[in-house]
Amino acid sequence: MNEPTHTRTRFAPSPTGFIHLGNIRSALYPWAFARCTGGDFILRIEDTDLDRSTQAAVDVIIEGMSWLGLNYDEGPFYQMQRIDRYKAVLAKLQSQGHVYPCYMSMAELDALRERQTAAKEKPRYDGTWRPELGKTLPPIPADVQPVLRFKNPQTGSVKWVDKVKGFIEISNDELDDLVIARPDGTPTYNFCVVVDDIDMAITHVIRGDDHVNNTPRQINIFKALGKEAPVYAHLPTVLNELGEKMSKRNGAKPVTQYREEGYLPDAMVNYLARLGWSHGDDEIFSREQFLQWFNLDHLGKSAAQFDEAKLRWVNAQHIKSTADDVLALLVQTHLDKRGVQTDARLSSICALFKDRCDTTLALADWAAVFYADVHSTEEDLQQHVTDVVKPAITLLVDKLAVCEWSKSSIAVAIKEVLAVCGLKMPQLAMPVRVLLAGSAHTPSLDAIIALFEREKVIARLKQA
Ligand code: GLU
Numbered sequence: 001m002n003e004p005t006h007t008r009t010r011f012a013p014s015p016t017g018f019i020h021l022g023n024i025r026s027a028l029y030p031w032a033f034a035r036c037t038g039g040d041f042i043l044r045i046e047d048t049d050l051d052r053s054t055q056a057a058v059d060v061i062i063e064g065m066s067w068l069g070l071n072y073d074e075g076p077f078y079q080m081q082r083i084d085r086y087k088a089v090l091a092k093l094q095s096q097g098h099v100y101p102c103y104m105s106m107a108e109l110d111a112l113r114e115r116q117t118a119a120k121e122k123p124r125y126d127g128t129w130r131p132e133l134g135k136t137l138p139p140i141p142a143d144v145q146p147v148l149r150f151k152n153p154q155t156g157s158v159k160w161v162d163k164v165k166g167f168i169e170i171s172n173d174e175l176d177d178l179v180i181a182r183p184d185g186t187p188t189y190n191f192c193v194v195v196d197d198i199d200m201a202i203t204h205v206i207r208g209d210d211h212v213n214n215t216p217r218q219i220n221i222f223k224a225l226g227k228e229a230p231v232y233a234h235l236p237t238v239l240n241e242l243g244e245k246m247s248k249r250n251g252a253k254p255v256t257q258y259r260e261e262g263y264l265p266d267a268m269v270n271y272l273a274r275l276g277w278s279h280g281d282d283e284i285f286s287r288e289q290f291l292q293w294f295n296l297d298h299l300g301k302s303a304a305q306f307d308e309a310k311l312r313w314v315n316a317q318h319i320k321s322t323a324d325d326v327l328a329l330l331v332q333t334h335l336d337k338r339g340v341q342t343d344a345r346l347s348s349i350c351a352l353f354k355d356r357c358d359t360t361l362a363l364a365d366w367a368a369v370f371y372a373d374v375h376s377t378e379e380d381l382q383q384h385v386t387d388v389v390k391p392a393i394t395l396l397v398d399k400l401a402v403c404e405w406s407k408s409s410i411a412v413a414i415k416e417v418l419a420v421c422g423l424k425m426p427q428l429a430m431p432v433r434v435l436l437a438g439s440a441h442t443p444s445l446d447a448i449i450a451l452f453e454r455e456k457v458i459a460r461l462k463q464a
Pocket residue numbers: 011012013014046193206207208211
C-alpha cells in the first residue's frame with residue numbers, strides 16, 4: 001500500500017477511568033506523528049460504554065492533553081453524538097448483505113460456548129443464522145430481539161504490515177461473525193471505530209496493542225464498506241514498576257496529578273517519548289527535538305516499564321534548563337495553593353535552587369523558606385546552634401544590620417566574623433542555614449542571605 005501523503009492520526013480514549021501515563025502515551029505518538037509530518041491530529045472520545053464513561057474522566061483527558069501540549073486540530077468528537085451516523089452506515093451494510101440478524105438467545109449462546117469449551121474448541125459463534133445460498137434458516141423465534149452480525153469472510157486471510165509488529169496475517173477462519181448491533185439497535189465498538197476512522201479520514205491508527213485482536217475484524221469491515229484500512233502501529237503495553245500492566249486499579253495516577261507533583265510538561269513528553277521509542281542513546285531532549293526525530297520506524301517492540309526515579313531524573317534535567325522566570329510562574333502556582341505570597345525575588349530564588357530540585361514542588365518548598373515561616377527541627381537546632389557559635393551569630397547579626405545588602409558585602413561580613421571568632425566556614429554556615437532556612441543544606445551562605453530581606457535575616461538569627 002502506498003503511504004498516504006496527508007497524515008491524519010487520532011487519539012480515541014474511552015473515558016472509563018482517569019487517564020494515566022500508559023494511556024496518554026497512546027496520544028503522544030499519534031500527536032507527534034501528525035505534527036512532524038504536517039498532518040492533523042484528532043481527538044475522539046469513545047464514550048459508548050454508558051455505564052463506565054464519566055464526564056470527570058473526559059475532563060482529565062482534555063486537561064491532561066492540554067497540560068502536555070498535545071493539541072488537536074479537530075474534536076473532541078463524541079461517539080455518543082454519532083449514533084445516527086453509525087445506524088445509517090449499518091443500514092447500508094445490511095442492504096448490501098454484509099450484515100444479518102441473529103436470533104440466538106443468551107441461553108443458547110452460553111450452551112454453545114459450554115459445548116465448545118468441553119470439546120476443547122475455541123468458543124465462537126457457529127453461524128446458525130448466517131444466510132447462505134441454499135441454506136434453510138431456523139424459524140424465527142417470537143420473543144427474541146435479534147442482534148446484527150457482520151458476515152465475516154470465511155476464506156482467505158487478513159494481512160497487514162504493522163509499523164511496530166511487522167507483517168501480521170490472521171486467517172479468516174479464526175474470526176467468527178461479530179455482533180455489530182445490539183438487540184436495541186445500538187452499534188457496537190468495533191463497528192463504530194471503523195465508521196469513525198473512515199469519516200475522519202484517519203491514515204494512521206497508532207494505539208495500544210490490546211487492540212491488535214480487533215484489527216483483522218476492523219479491516220474486514222473496512223473492506224465491506226469499500227474502503228482501504230489505515231496504516232496500523234500497535235504500541236506495546238506500558239508496565240508499572242512491579243511489571244504489571246499499568247492501570248488505575250493497581251495504583252496508576254491520573255496524568256494531571258504529575259502537574260500537582262511538580263513535573264514539567266516538556267519533561268513528561270520527553271520521558272513518555274522514551275517509553276517505547278528511541279533516538280539512538282538520547283535521553284534528554286526538547287519537544288522540538290522530539291518532533292524533529294520522531295518517526296514510526298523506531299518504536300520499540302517490547303513492553304516498556306515505568307520508572308518513577310527516571311522520570312524524576314528527566315524532570316530534574318528539564319528544570320535545570322528551564323528559564324528562571326518560567327519556573328517562577330510554576331512555583332507560584334504551588335505557593336498560591338499554600339496562600340504564600342511572593343515578589344520579584346522569586347526568579348532569583350529559582351535560579352539559586354533549581355539545580356538541586358527534581359520537581360517544581362521541591363523548588364516551591366525552598367522558595368517558601370523566603371516568604372513563609374520556617375520550622376527548624378529541635379535536632380538540627382541542638383546539633384548546630386551550639387553555645388560555641390552563638391556569639392559568632394550575634395556578631396554576624398550586628399554586621400548584617402549595617403552592611404550593604406549585596407552578596408559580596410555579605411560575604412565580607414561573614415569572613416570578618418569567622419576571623420574574629422576563629423571559626424571555620426561550616427561551623428558558622430550550618431547554624432545560620434538551620435535558623436534561616438530550616439535546613440543545614442543550602443547553596444552558599446552569602447547567596448541565600450542576599451536573597452532574604454534584611455529584617456527577616458536579623459529576626460531569624462536573633463532566635464539563636
Ligand atoms: N477506545 C479505545 C481505548 O481507549 C481505543 C480504540 C482505538 O484506538 O482504536 O482503548
